[in-house]
Amino acid sequence: MPHRWGMAADLDRCNGCGACVVACAAENNISTVGAEQAALGRAKHWIRVERYWEGEFPDVRLKFRPVMCQQCDNAPCEPVCPTYASHHTDDGLNAQVYNRCIGTRYCANACPYNVRFFDFFNPSWEKPLQLQLNPDVSLREVGVMEKCTFCVQRIKAVTVQVAAEDRELKDGEITPACVQSCAAKALVFGDLNDPESEVSRLSHSPRGSKLLEDLGTLPKVTYLPRDTEA
Amino acid sequence: MDRRSFIKLTAITGTSATLASCGNPENALIRFVPDDEIVPGIAVWKPSVCPLCSAGCGLTVRVMDADAEVVRNGQAGVVRIAAAKKLEGGPLHPISQGGLCARGQAAIQVTYHPDRITQPLKRSGTRGDGQYEAITWDAAIAELLSRLDALAAAGNQKALAFATRAGSSHRHALVDQFLARFGAPGPVSFELFGDQVLRRANALSFGREQLPTFDLPNARMAISFGADFLGTWNSPVAQAAGYGQMRKGRPGIRGAFVQVEARMSQTGANADEWVPATPGTEGVLALGLAHAILAANLRPAAAAGRAGTQIDGWAAGLADYAPAAVEKVTGVAASRIERIARDLAERSPAVAMVGGAPLAHTNGLFTALAVNALNALLGSVEQPGGLFFTPRITLADGAAAPAAPSIEQLASGILGGSNAVQVLLVDGSNPVFTTPTAWKVSEALAKIPFIASFGSFLDETSGMADLILPDHSFLESWIEAVPESGSIAAVASVAPPVMRPLHQTRAMPDVLLDVSRRLATPVALPWETFDQMVGATFMKLAPAAAGGDAWGDAQAQGAWSGALPAGLASPPSVTEETPQPVPEPRFDGDAAQYPFHFLPYPSSAFLDGSLAHLPWLQEMPDPITSAMWSSWVEINNTTAERLGIAQGDIIEITSTQGTLRAPAYVSPGLAPDIVAMPVGQGHRMFTRYATGRGQNPVSLIAPLTEASTGAVAWAATRVKIARVGGPDGSLIMFAGGDREHPYEDLGRG
Numbered sequence: 001m002p003h004r005w006g007m008a009a010d011l012d013r014c015n016g017c018g019a020c021v022v023a024c025a026a027e028n029n030i031s032t033v034g035a036e037q038a039a040l041g042r043a044k045h046w047i048r049v050e051r052y053w054e055g056e057f058p059d060v061r062l063k064f065r066p067v068m069c070q071q072c073d074n075a076p077c078e079p080v081c082p083t084y085a086s087h088h089t090d091d092g093l094n095a096q097v098y099n100r101c102i103g104t105r106y107c108a109n110a111c112p113y114n115v116r117f118f119d120f121f122n123p124s125w126e127k128p129l130q131l132q133l134n135p136d137v138s139l140r141e142v143g144v145m146e147k148c149t150f151c152v153q154r155i156k157a158v159t160v161q162v163a164a165e166d167r168e169l170k171d172g173e174i175t176p177a178c179v180q181s182c183a184a185k186a187l188v189f190g191d192l193n194d195p196e197s198e199v200s201r202l203s204h205s206p207r208g209s210k211l212l213e214d215l216g217t218l219p220k221v222t223y224l225p226r227d228t229e230a
Numbered sequence: 231m232d233r234r235s236f237i238k239l240t241a242i243t244g245t246s247a248t249l250a251s252c253g254n255p256e257n258a259l260i261r262f263v264p265d266d267e268i269v270p271g272i273a274v275w276k277p278s279v280c281p282l283c284s285a286g287c288g289l290t291v292r293v294m295d296a297d298a299e300v301v302r303n304g305q306a307g308v309v310r311i312a313a314a315k316k317l318e319g320g321p322l323h324p325i326s327q328g329g330l331c332a333r334g335q336a337a338i339q340v341t342y343h344p345d346r347i348t349q350p351l352k353r354s355g356t357r358g359d360g361q362y363e364a365i366t367w368d369a370a371i372a373e374l375l376s377r378l379d380a381l382a383a384a385g386n387q388k389a390l391a392f393a394t395r396a397g398s399s400h401r402h403a404l405v406d407q408f409l410a411r412f413g414a415p416g417p418v419s420f421e422l423f424g425d426q427v428l429r430r431a432n433a434l435s436f437g438r439e440q441l442p443t444f445d446l447p448n449a450r451m452a453i454s455f456g457a458d459f460l461g462t463w464n465s466p467v468a469q470a471a472g473y474g475q476m477r478k479g480r481p482g483i484r485g486a487f488v489q490v491e492a493r494m495s496q497t498g499a500n501a502d503e504w505v506p507a508t509p510g511t512e513g514v515l516a517l518g519l520a521h522a523i524l525a526a527n528l529r530p531a532a533a534a535g536r537a538g539t540q541i542d543g544w545a546a547g548l549a550d551y552a553p554a555a556v557e558k559v560t561g562v563a564a565s566r567i568e569r570i571a572r573d574l575a576e577r578s579p580a581v582a583m584v585g586g587a588p589l590a591h592t593n594g595l596f597t598a599l600a601v602n603a604l605n606a607l608l609g610s611v612e613q614p615g616g617l618f619f620t621p622r623i624t625l626a627d628g629a630a631a632p633a634a635p636s637i638e639q640l641a642s643g644i645l646g647g648s649n650a651v652q653v654l655l656v657d658g659s660n661p662v663f664t665t666p667t668a669w670k671v672s673e674a675l676a677k678i679p680f681i682a683s684f685g686s687f688l689d690e691t692s693g694m695a696d697l698i699l700p701d702h703s704f705l706e707s708w709i710e711a712v713p714e715s716g717s718i719a720a721v722a723s724v725a726p727p728v729m730r731p732l733h734q735t736r737a738m739p740d741v742l743l744d745v746s747r748r749l750a751t752p753v754a755l756p757w758e759t760f761d762q763m764v765g766a767t768f769m770k771l772a773p774a775a776a777g778g779d780a781w782g783d784a785q786a787q788g789a790w791s792g793a794l795p796a797g798l799a800s801p802p803s804v805t806e807e808t809p810q811p812v813p814e815p816r817f818d819g820d821a822a823q824y825p826f827h828f829l830p831y832p833s834s835a836f837l838d839g840s841l842a843h844l845p846w847l848q849e850m851p852d853p854i855t856s857a858m859w860s861s862w863v864e865i866n867n868t869t870a871e872r873l874g875i876a877q878g879d880i881i882e883i884t885s886t887q888g889t890l891r892a893p894a895y896v897s898p899g900l901a902p903d904i905v906a907m908p909v910g911q912g913h914r915m916f917t918r919y920a921t922g923r924g925q926n927p928v929s930l931i932a933p934l935t936e937a938s939t940g941a942v943a944w945a946a947t948r949v950k951i952a953r954v955g956g957p958d959g960s961l962i963m964f965a966g967g968d969r970e971h972p973y974e975d976l977g978r979g
Contacts, residue, residue: 012484013474015460015500016853018834022335022846026316032849035859035923039962043849043858051499051853052970053898057866058506060898062499062854063970126344126918128732129845131296131313135271180318183329183467184460184474227477227484228502 003159003169004092005150006192006220007179008202009066012227014186016049016064020178024068027151027177029137031123044117046148047178063226066187068178069094069115069148070211070219077107077116085145091155092192092220096147103143112212116147150189151176171197192220268295268312277320277788279711279723280334281704282841284397285465286711286721287334288323288788291728292316298732301348314338314705314728319467323723324791325716327471332835334467336846341703341732343843345917346686348733351698357676358694360915367736370699371745377653377680378412379750387413389652391640391678393659393691396421398714400764403625404739404755405657408746411753416631418640422664422838422909422928425464426939427589431598435537436611438619439803441465441715444581446472447479448615451577453488453519453570455512455601457585460497461853462832464585465716473500486577488570490515490562491587493829493864493906494899496853503570506901509827509945510815511560512588513597515567516604517541518556521548522571529575529607537606540599540811579615580608587829590945594936596811621720621793622800623712625767636940637661638933641674656683657701657738662690663913663926664838666942667887668933684738687843689916700735702727707737708761720799721791722771724764724784739763770798809938818932819886819948828885828949829906830927836910842920852908855895856965861924862895864906865951870896878957883907885930885949892925893961894953897968905951924960 024030024047033042047068054061075094077086085100086107108116122142125133133139136153140146158174171190179187190199199222202208208222268274271294278289296313299306317338319326326334340346350370355361365373381387392409394402396419405417425441433439441464446452459469476485489501492509507515523529524547531538531545538544543551553564574580584601591597610616635643643649654675665671675681675694683692684701692698701707710724739760746753757763768781771790784790817827832838834854835847842848848859855862863881875881875894882891883905892907900906912926934943 010478012477015470015473016496017461017466017470018332018850018853019330019335021850022332023318023330025846025849026335026338032845035848035962038849038858038964039959043851043964045851045964048851048964049853050965051856051968053968054970055898057868057898057901058504060494060504062494062899064499064853128298129339129342129344131298131342131732132315132338133296134315135294135296177316180328181330181335183319183327183331183470185329185471186474226500 001193002090004192004220005071005155006190006199006203006222007150008188008199008208008222008224010186010188010202010224011063011065012224013184014064014066015184016051017183018049019181019183020047020066020187021045021049023177023181024148026132027134027137028149029123029133029139031125033121037120042120044146046115046117046146065223066178067113067115067211068221070113070217070221071150073218073220074216076110076112076217080106080110082106093150093152095152096145096149098138098140098144098146101144103145105145107145112215112217116145119144119146268293270295273315276728277725277786278317278705278728279709279725279788280317280330280337281709282333282337283837284711284714285325285467285716286713286723287326287330287467288320288723289317289326289330289334290320290788291705292318293728300732301734312729314341320788322787323789324719324721325465325468325713325723327468329467329471331467332850333837333841333847336841336844337704339844339846340686341705343687343917345843346733347688347698347700348735350700350734353696357696360688360693362698367734370697371741371748373697374682374699374745375748378745381652382749382751386652388415389650390414390655391634391651391653392417392655393637393657393661394419395658396424397711399711400625400760400767401710401739404742404760404763406631407626407628407755408742408753410629410631411755414631416634418634418637420637420659420661420665422942422944423832424941425585425589426941427594427936428585428598430939431595431602432619433803434540435599435602435606436619437536437802440619440622442617443620443715443718444469444472444583444617445615445718446485446581447475449476449485449579449581450483450615451486451574451580452476453574453580453582454490454497455516455582455584455597456491456588457583458495458497458832459583459585460500461495461834462837465713468716486573492827492901492904493831494854495831496834499854505562505566507560507562509587509829509904510591510593512584513593513600514551514556514813515560515562516582516597516600517548517551518553518560518567519571519574520604520607521551521556522553522568523575523607524548526572526575528572529609533609534603534606537599537603537611541603544603574608578608579610579613581605581610581616582608587831587945589936590941590943591815592934592936592943592946593812593815594941594943595809595938596813599811618718620713620715620717622714623720623722623767623794624798624800625712626763637665637671638669638940641669641671644674644677645670651678652680654678654681656681656685656691656695658685660689660691660840662694664928666931666933667929684741686735687917690914693915699738699741700733701738702731702735705729706731706735708764710764717791719791720794721789722768722784723789724768725788726761726785770795811938815946816934817946817948818934821948824885824948824950825903826949826951827904827945828883828927828930828947829904829945830909830931831906833908833910839910839913839926842910842913842923843917845919848919851964854897854899856963857895858962858964859923860960860962861892861911862907862961863892864895864897864900866900866902866904867896867898869902870894873951873953875953878961879953880955880958882952882954883930883949885932885947887932887947888929890925890927890929891954893957895961905949
């Protein structure tokens with residue numbers, strides 16, 4: 001049976017620190033755009049920590065929620081792409097093939113989660129910052145749409161290794177950069193087709209819910225809400 | 231080297247090499263021979279230690295081949311190097327436990343920063359204008375030696391001052407030993423957001439002058455008085471790991487969490503119950519909780535032991551702190567105080583934390599002692615689910631240098647003529663940026679005849695240096711830390727260099743050892759190299775397995791942790807002094823003229839501003855506001871409405887110390903009489919990414935201090951505000967909105 005990659009985010013553990021945001025930029029060669037372009041809404045963060053206020057002082061709450069591509073099984077970004085740059089893989093990822101992408105940005109318009117980012121410029125790293133680049137991840141050029149891949153390069157590296165060693169994949173063996181960095185262990189990644197995996201267990205939790213589930217996008221990221229009981 | 235890269239090298243370097251080295255091009259080329267231990271395309275992981283704060287987290291560094299442009303003796307070339315690619319938390323490290331904060335992830339940009347100082351520099355312009363010329367290491371060290379020799383010849387060794395950051399490491403111990411044997415006072419360390427007040431209180435209450443470690447995984451309840459323990463305070467990665475465990479690590483048990491603070495921090499946002507208390511009254515609230523516990527006979531007063539004796543009226547049941555009286559002072563309802571007190575006593579084990587703004591008042595010591603007594607009453611001191619003190623390792627045997635003056639005393643001594651400092655050495659500290667203007671640190675430094683910096687970047691302080699001897703980055707040198715907290719067992723982090731130096735830099739500890747030997751009257755330090763000094767400590771530690779090698783294992787894993795041999799443990803601190811802590815806070819600025827409390831706070835991205843040069847952190851959205859590349863002022867939404875201030879409007883904040891203008895972030899998350907501002911931006915000089923960006927709130931801070939420690943009471947300034955204009959585009963936010971359902975809410979309203 002093929003793998004089916006999914007993630008769970010336990011919002012009772014997530015404290016909003018933002019480590020996952022920088023970990024993602026480091027792993028995936030996401031270029032910084034600078035203040036002027038950021039002011040135009042062109043900053044790229046494949047994962048972000050959403051924060052929403054509730055109530056008024058002094059009975060005020062702030063809720064954090066890490067949001068990345070939800071890797072929908074019924075992904076609105078896919079059918080709108082004229083070049084099949086945005087397409088579904090056998091293991092359930094919404095893949096983005098950069099060298100097919102012609103930059104129509106239809107996918108970003110269709111995505112209800114705002115997790116797709118357009119490259120308005122060729123990336124630049126002022127020397128020697130280019131030495132930090134991860135050679136396993138391609139650089140995106142101007143006119144291309146980019147987004148969270150669940151760190152497909154890490155998935156590939158481990159699955160190839162597992163195949164070479166002719167053994168079963170161990171749960172927790174693959175960690176996308178955001179999952180790896182999380183000190184509170186709020187993010188869990190794994191194979192949803194493995195009923196024993198931690199991510200399967202959390203995805204079936206009665207606490208679990210999906211983001212904008214009613215749109216019918218069938219996301220593969222499950223959110224476990226913060227407990228309100230003190 | 232393969233044929234192709236040989237041709238590439240000669241194409242780039244051949245001509246100049248031939249010209250420069252007069253017929254011996256092979257002598258020049260030999261420097262560009264690549265590392266041979268790296269296999270192209272294959273990653274290796276090496277341990278290291280994060281240098282960005284004093285938590286001392288262990289790292290694991292992904293190293294792969296890369297083509298680096300290097301300059302060797304004035305010749306440019308491309309060489310294949312083994313380059314650090316990514317930093318992650320060391321999976322087996324007792325502090326980081328596999329995790330790493332956002333700042334630690336970005337630390338790699340320190341090494342690869344485009345504005346790093348790549349070789350020794352000598353000032354060529356006027357002081358402070360940032361004009362330097364390149365010199366050789368020989369010339370730079372000769373210059374430093376001549377200055378130190380001149381002091382020694384005149385018998386004026388006391389006129390050497392050394393400014394460092396606070397922290398616990400062999401590097402600090404080496405500086406201290408050098409100064410002691412040279413005959414100079416000890417290092418002057420200053421941290422705006424330092425924890426001297428809490429250390430002093432812990433010495434008084436528990437006999438341990440250090441920061442505590444919290445056993446959150448076993449706690450059933452935690453109450454934090456202002457401590458941003460999941461964001462910027464103490465050992466945030468270890469504490470975040472413990473917090474995750476406390477919330478969800480035990481089947482059927484979810485630890486409760488209450489945060490007391492007047493502005494909702496990233497940490498406070500996670501609390502089950504968020505309790506805004508009047509600034510400066512947090513200690514009164516802690517004693518109110520203690521009173522309620524005592525009055526309900528949930529714990530005996532004697533249970534608090536020594537920590538209780540530090541509090542006036544403790545044995546008599548804290549008669550002055552009845553809930554109704556405490557409500558008047560703190561603004562927290564009496565019934566709420568009684569309920570939280572009962573929860574704390576019943577949900578054992580419960581632990582109290584205190585840090586940040588509550589201790590940054592003139593009565594900070596009182597507040598810390600009050601929370602300590604509450605902890606002792608709850609029975610949480612050195613008990614599972616409570617607080618612990620990491621056993622300290624003695625780092626060097628020699629006598630310590632005599633205590634140095636504080637940076638405030640140093641500056642006033644220089645300006646007043648009582649302290650004629652002739653030579654100042656600066657290592658990693660930027661007091662010009664982080665001290666209150668009224669201390670006149672910048673003016674004082676301008677009077678020092680010679681300043682040398684070991685810094686890797688030009689900032690407000692190192693930009694005043696006459697000589698710069700740039701340090702290696704942490705990835706290029708031996709790096710170590712002996713964390714003060716974050717682990718219940720003793721821990722020491724250490725790692726050898728991860729990669730070869732990119733630039734013509736030298737490790738500061740080795741430069742210091744070199745200088746100590748080459749002085750006209752050498753300073754006798756018992757180590758040839760820094761790693762020898764570090765190794766000497768580790769070789770005394772117990773190996774994990776019998777017959778093992780603690781030094782070798784520590785280098786391979788990035789840390790040693792375990793039980794300390796008897797001779798190596800630092801003894802508990804003995805404090806005979808019994809200060810009379812004052813419960814009432816004092817504020818700078820008349821309340822009628824300056825109606826708002828001003829709350830500067832360490833920014834999630836930049837801490838005290840020392841990390842504002844890292845582009846990833848500049849572009850990371852702030853957890854509370856989602857702002858990037860910006861300064862902002864947080865103001866309560868009802869107050870903003872009253873004053874006609876909208877999101878992004880420019881407001882002017884004035885204290886008795888000065889004025890600044892910054893955009894408003896309108897928020898429900900702080901009290902109506904507070905304006906809050908993150909520290910970190912507003913650098914006059916700090917690389918292309920931070921220079922001239924935003925405002926530095928430290929410029930508004932009045933020079934009030936906590937009396938017993940001299941620590942800046944950075945939360946004790948009052949300000950007035952005025953709207954001076956509409957949005958100017960300087961508030962750059964990543965998020966579109968602050969509320970999840972604004973339209974539905976409007977529809978219902």
